[in-house]
Amino acid sequence: MALIKFRGKPLGGYNILIIAFATFGSITYGYCSAIIGSTLGQPSFLHYFGLDTASNAAALIGAINGLFQGGGLIGTLTFGAVADKFGRCKAMFLASVLAIIGGGLQAGSVHLAMYLVSRFLTGLAIGGLVMLVPLWQSEVAPPHARGLLVGLHGVSILVGYSSSAWVGFGFYFVNADGAQWRPPLAIQCLPPLILACGVCFIPESPRWLIDNDQHERAEAVLQRIYGDSSDPDNHAARAEFAQIRAQVELERHLPSSWASLFTVPHYRKRALIGFTTLLAGQLTGTTVINNYGPSLYAALGHGASASLALSAGWLTEGLVCNAINAVFLDYVGRKWLMVTGLIGCAISLLGVSIMVALYGGTTNKGGNSAGVFFLYLHLTFYATCMDASTYVYGSEIWPTHLRGKGFAISCAGLFVGYCVPNHWLEVLSNHDGIHTYLCHHLRRVLP
Structure with a gap:
């Protein structure tokens, strides 16, 4: 296929x-x-499962989110081992099938227990996919464009985010029984179905193939990836093959067990850095703002439909910013982008906290509009500087023989970072209001 210059x-x-x-x-x-953000904003969903009248509604909503993130934590660790044992592509296929099953069960749920179980199953699947996709991408992307190509993972996450928000917003205006929330939940089966059908047609990671003594297949994959009419003898592919093979042979005799990630000092350092990097991204509060966005916008004086529209617009802005992040990665570098993002998120979260505390529940349009502005500014910093950066950095710090296990540890930080602030929110919002939560959360974001 055609070549471009990068x-x-x-x-x-x-x-x-x-x-x-x-x-x-x-x-x-x-x-x-x-x-889940737009689903919890659908009145018919809340009514169907009794969440609009239940005295323990906040705890049940917390369980819906918590089981999903807990499943994600288990999934990312499990599929890390599966990817090392059976290959990246087979692991992606299994995770895709599980996502289809979980999504279908969510859409067909007839009682809350069924919905909770299906959310957990979906969590297992996406825990695998969020780790497997950038892992595989980093192993087939050429070094000079790795930031850009692996950065597509972050961009595409925002495609999923924004799509779900606009779908939820559109179905808000459908009045048929269950139609507000069942079709949007069913649509989540479509992307993993496409991936499951096509993953057998994409090449396995050449690094994994070499590590498993499948040298001919690995060389063929590299020749296809590096194919260039100006290089008919495939010098670039042969050089890359020789380099990967030498690296794999060097690492073959190094410790590679799960225990070694914590017992070998320089592996332990990588594990701590990778885990903390993805943990820090979630402690900015971005996921909480997404999941509870309609509640935040409602606190700032907006109605149900306007709150869903603002949430959808917020995520669409993040899609654009993630594309910028993917380009910046290979020019600016990972570290300073992430530091800038953390500082910007902290400042923005402070602004949101002040606006909600002062003007939440009032008719002051200026104060409420400023609160919305700071919510959008928060995502601007996160999506432009941190989202794609954390996945790229969290995968490339690991040597080949440990990348599956190591990146799984990195992604575990992602789900721990999801679970902890969501738990704080349930506790604090029940007692002191959401602005207290935001102020409490800010103290954990400040670098």
Whole structure:
């Protein structure tokens, strides 16, 4: 396929195509994670499961989110081992099938217990996909364009996020019984179905193939990825193959067990850095703002439909900013982008906290509009500087022989970071209001 130049070096169209196709897994993660935000904003969903009248509604909503994130934590660790044992592509297929099952059960749920179980199953699946997609992408992307190509994972997550929000907003105006929330939940089966059908047609990671002594297949994959009419003898592919093989042979005799991640000092340091990097991204509060966005906008004086529209617009803005993040990665670098993002998120969260505390529940349009502005500014910093950056950095700090297990540890920080602030929110919002939560949360974001 056609070549383009990126940073003065060739980048194959085939390479771009297969990496872009794998992002159906990223879209799955984004849609499945974010659909709960608009679902909880649908009156018919709350009424069907009795969440509009239950005295323990806050705890039940917390369980809906908590089981999903808990499943994600288990899934990312489990599929890390599966990816090392059976290959990245087979692991993506299994995770996709599980996502289809979980999404279908959610859409067909007839009581809350069924919905809770299906959310947990979906969590297992997306926990695998959010780790497997950038792991595989980082192993097939050429080094000079790795930031851009793996950054497509973050961009595609926002495609899933924003799609779920606009779908939820559109179905808000459908009055048929169950139609407000069942079709949006069923749609989450589509991206993993596409991935499951096509994953057998994309190549396995050449690094995994070499690590498992499948050298001929690995060399063929590299020749396809690096194919260039100006290089008929495939010198670039052969050089990359030789480099990967030498690296794998060097690492073959190094410790590679799960225990070694914590007992070998420099592995333990990588585990701590990777885990903390993805944990920090979630402690900015971005996921909480997404999941409870309609409640925040309602506190700032907006009605149900306007709150859903503002949430959808918020996520659409994040999609644009993530595309910028993917481009910046190979020019600015990972570290300073993430530091800038953390500082910007902290400042924005402070602004939101002040506006909600002063003007929440009032008719002051200026104060409420400022609160909405700070919510959008918060996502601007997060999506432009942190979202894609954390996945790229969290995967590339690991050597080949430990990348599956190591990146699983990194992604575990993602789900721990989801669970902790959501629990704080349930406790604090029940007693002191959401603005107290935001102020409490801010103290954990400040670097």
